Amino acid sequence: MGVLNVTPDSFSDGGRYLDPEAAIRHGLEMIAEGADVVDVGGESTRPGSRPVDATEERRRVLPVIEALAPHVRVSVDTRTRAVAEAAIEAGATMVNDVSASLHEVAAAAGVSWVAMHMRGTPETMQAEPRYDDVVAEVRSFLVERAERALAAGVPEVWIDPGIGFGKDTGHNLELLARLGALVDTGFPVLVGASRKSFLGRLLGSSDAGRPLADQPTPPVAAVDDRVEGSLAVATWAVDAGARMVRVHEVRPTVQAVRLVAA
Ligand code: HH2
DSSP, X not given: OEEEEOSSOOTTTTTTTOSHHHHHHHHHHXXXXXXXXEEEESSOOOTTOOOOOHHXXXXXXXXXXXXXXXXXXXXXXXXXXXXXXXXXXXXXXXXXXXXXXXXXXXXXXXXXXXXXXXXXXXXXXXXXXXXXXXXXXXXXXXXXXXXXXXHHTOSOEEEEOOTTSSOOHHHHHHHHHTTHHHHTTSSOBEEOOTTOHHHHHHHOOSOTTSOGGGSOSSOOOOGXXXXXXXXXXXXXXXXXXXXXXXXXXXXXXXXXXXXXXX
């Protein structure tokens, strides 16, 4: 799944694809690189972000979805009902729902649905997240939502641990280390770790040669400096049984995943 953020402020690529033509061009590029799904989003959900007005969100994503849907499977990355409905009209066949609350929209339209786990809302989620057992809590939340969606008639339900959504570095690592607990539910698992800040924290500064005093404290790898880390996590996730990975760098990920499969 290739990420296409039609936003001014996404943490990973904000502003690069706000112009619809640039977004469509990048979507076509990701298809050529081997993406099976292009995930189009018009609202950043980075930590601390504020909700976007639904009219504005629709204005951003609809022309891009209409242009890409004839060429590839399109998912819409939204937590807003009106946006999901309009996106389906425009050709999206999957609702990627970080709020795990829009299963009725997917059921009514007969499209796939991704339930992602998030603690709180993007505005507040990184304020000292705490769990007794992060894997057990995420698993039971997702299974409950997924079963409800199946009962409501959603034809295909995916689950996603929501790396970085109300989780600290330890929680993210624990979820990845024990991904099998989600795979064992039988629901197809999606993992999105690409370029996320826990990678930057774990990798530290790539400017290791610079005097320590000039380095940010603690050293954190920049967003554009997390390609290899993102690839490592995608490879790990697929090897652990994830059926899809949500990534910014499609070409190297497709190559890595094909090798794991071989
Ligand atoms: N992560 C982001 C957005 N949507 N959807 C799923 N299913 N899983 C994820 O892990 C996930 C997601 C955040 O990444 P990005 O789109 O790059 O940033 P932003 O929210 O700032 O647009």
